[in-house]
Amino acid sequence: MNATTTGTPPVLQLRDIRKNFGGLTAIENFSLELYPGEIVALVGDNGAGKSTLVKIVTGVHAPTSGTIIIEEQAVAMSSATMARAHGIEVVYQDLALADQQTVYMNMFLGREPVNRFGLLDRRRMIDDTEKLVKDLDVRIPSAHATIRDLSGGQRQGVAIARATHWASKLILLDEPTAALGVAETAKVETIVLSLKQRNIGVLIISHSLDQVFRLSDRICVLRRGKQIGVRKTSETDKNEIVAMITGLQH
Amino acid sequence: MSSINTSPGRAASLVSRFNLQQYVVYLGFLAIFLFFAIVLKDSGFLTVRNLSNIVLQTAPVTIMAIGLVFVMSAGEIDLSIGSIVAVAALAAAVAINAHGLLAGVLAGLGAGLLIGLLNGALVAYVKLPSFLVTLATLGLFAGVSRSMTDLRSIPVTNNAFTGFFGSGSLLGVPSLIWWTVIAVAIAHLIFRETRFGAHVLATGDNSRAASVSGISVAQIRLAVLTISGGLAGLAGLLYAGRLQAAKYTLGETDLMTVIAAVIVGGTLLNGGKGSIVGALVGSLMMGMLNNGLILMGLSVSDQMIVRGLIILAAVAVSLREKSR
Numbered sequence: 001m002n003a004t005t006t007g008t009p010p011v012l013q014l015r016d017i018r019k020n021f022g023g024l025t026a027i028e029n030f031s032l033e034l035y036p037g038e039i040v041a042l043v044g045d046n047g048a049g050k051s052t053l054v055k056i057v058t059g060v061h062a063p064t065s066g067t068i069i070i071e072e073q074a075v076a077m078s079s080a081t082m083a084r085a086h087g088i089e090v091v092y093q094d095l096a097l098a099d100q101q102t103v104y105m106n107m108f109l110g111r112e113p114v115n116r117f118g119l120l121d122r123r124r125m126i127d128d129t130e131k132l133v134k135d136l137d138v139r140i141p142s143a144h145a146t147i148r149d150l151s152g153g154q155r156q157g158v159a160i161a162r163a164t165h166w167a168s169k170l171i172l173l174d175e176p177t178a179a180l181g182v183a184e185t186a187k188v189e190t191i192v193l194s195l196k197q198r199n200i201g202v203l204i205i206s207h208s209l210d211q212v213f214r215l216s217d218r219i220c221v222l223r224r225g226k227q228i229g230v231r232k233t234s235e236t237d238k239n240e241i242v243a244m245i246t247g248l249q250h
Numbered sequence: 251m252s253s254i255n256t257s258p259g260r261a262a263s264l265v266s267r268f269n270l271q272q273y274v275v276y277l278g279f280l281a282i283f284l285f286f287a288i289v290l291k292d293s294g295f296l297t298v299r300n301l302s303n304i305v306l307q308t309a310p311v312t313i314m315a316i317g318l319v320f321v322m323s324a325g326e327i328d329l330s331i332g333s334i335v336a337v338a339a340l341a342a343a344v345a346i347n348a349h350g351l352l353a354g355v356l357a358g359l360g361a362g363l364l365i366g367l368l369n370g371a372l373v374a375y376v377k378l379p380s381f382l383v384t385l386a387t388l389g390l391f392a393g394v395s396r397s398m399t400d401l402r403s404i405p406v407t408n409n410a411f412t413g414f415f416g417s418g419s420l421l422g423v424p425s426l427i428w429w430t431v432i433a434v435a436i437a438h439l440i441f442r443e444t445r446f447g448a449h450v451l452a453t454g455d456n457s458r459a460a461s462v463s464g465i466s467v468a469q470i471r472l473a474v475l476t477i478s479g480g481l482a483g484l485a486g487l488l489y490a491g492r493l494q495a496a497k498y499t500l501g502e503t504d505l506m507t508v509i510a511a512v513i514v515g516g517t518l519l520n521g522g523k524g525s526i527v528g529a530l531v532g533s534l535m536m537g538m539l540n541n542g543l544i545l546m547g548l549s550v551s552d553q554m555i556v557r558g559l560i561i562l563a564a565v566a567v568s569l570r571e572k573s574r
Contacts (some may be wrong), residue, residue: 022471064274080462080464081464090462096456096458096462098455098456098459098522100455100522100523101448101451101522105451108466109448109459109465110449110452110463111463111464112445112448114445118444119439119444120445120448204253
């Protein structure tokens with residue numbers, strides 16, 4: 001099922017986004033709408049502008065011009081903290097987990113709940129973590145496990161669970177399986193697909209076209225900062241996408 | 251289906267959580283205690299007087315070690331604590347003799363906090379490595395305390411001060427033990443049970459992860475070095491109180507002992523993991539070691555060699571665990 005057709009408003013709209021670094025144009029005229037329950041893949045060669053776009057959506061860079069609209073409200077974001085306040089969470093390529101802390105402390109990193117004495121509410125953190133990893137079927141030994149004792153797939157599962165816990169609108173996945181083996185990639189992909197039921201938008205950046213075709217509802221292609229086009233995954237094929245990415249006809 | 255809390259998983263995680271480093275301080279403490287208890291049976295090691303002396307003499311080192319647990323857990327280091335002790339003790343002594351008890355306490359603690367704040371600001375906002383910043387302030391304030399006093403000792407004759415910070419007692423418990431217990435209890439609570447403590451650990455563990463999670467890494471760095479400076483200032487007051495005098499040599503040789511106590515106590519040199527209680531036990535262990543080696547008749551140079559070897563062993567265990 002595709003939310004594009006159901007009439008619900010998009011969770012995220014990017015309108016005519018442009019980003020210049022000095023005289024260099026990193027992104028021009030980029031427009032995209034993302035609907036709840038939808039997975040959109042952003043593809044393009046190295047240097048196509050994907051990471052710049054991620055940084056714009058996560059509030060790290062402000063666009064030079066253009067509008068970011070979250071649930072029909074134009075927003076100006078000047079920091080990652082503001083993006084989070086708008087319900088946008090990122091899963092980074094290099095995980096951004098604190099290795100020697102427990103799973104539950106990572107789940108609440110920077111947003112730890114406290115009781116009325118101002119002390120950490122560990123019970124709540126542990127309970128919420130256990131419920132979440134159970135819902136998402138992230139198989140970890142326990143919420144008390146230390147991150148460095150987990151496998152790469154388990155770690156990425158924790159990172160996605162954390163994003164899921166806090167994201168109310170959008171999760172951005174930046175190469176979520178780049179460092180993982182085959183079995184672990186499959187596990188993470190299952191988790192990503194299960195996010196569709198949570199009615200949040202997912203924007204995924206991936207170098208693996210196979211993965212993009214397995215996961216996404218639509219594919220958006222960037223080349224040298226230009227938006228080449230957006231295709232419904234069900235109505236395109238790899239040849240077309242590759243041609244769009246490289247600019248070469250087959 | 252979920253495999254959370256299934257018994258094999260939990261057992262595996264318990265096994266992986268048991269590591270030598272976590273317990274080495276307690277085992278080491280016990281081993282050294284037993285060793286001295288047997289070897290020095292006839293030299294008075296086991297007397298109540300000697301054992302309580304160890305605790306009293308260790309108080310300033312324990313206080314400094316608490317500060318260093320915060321600093322090292324955040325992935326930084328503070329080499330300047332020894333110099334802060336001297337400056338704070340001298341400032342307190344001068345202020346007491348001129349304006350009385352309260353002025354002395356404020357001058358001592360204030361000097362410590364200010365130097366800590368300077369260290370912290372240079373690390374957090376000028377983004378200089380704490381190793382170099384505190385190495386520089388170590389030398390800088392060692393010079394300041396020397397020139398402040400022309401290398402003389404300043405007597406502290408205020409009885410209220412020397413009682414409160416030195417030889418006095420409350421409910422039959424010496425004040426130095428009160429200071430140790432209270433400082434350890436408060437620091438342990440802050441370190442283990444508050445968001446600040448969690449953010450200190452996250453900053454030392456993975457500063458980028460901390461930063462993208464909305465933690466102000468700069469504020470954490472500023473805070474831990476200021477805490478360390480303040481506690482070194484308190485240690486200076488304890489020295490001045492116990493010795494009833496302040497001199498530029500106070501704290502001069504404590505750095506190695508403090509670092510050893512903290513590392514042996516289970517705090518990782520590279521940050522992300524720390525223990526206040528471990529630092530207390532580590533500090534008592536170093537004090538016991540000093541005491542025992544003296545009773546055994548070792549020369550000062552031999553004591554330094556033995557202490558150095560123990561630090562080497564502790565660092566080796568600490569780093570081995572980190573890279574596991």
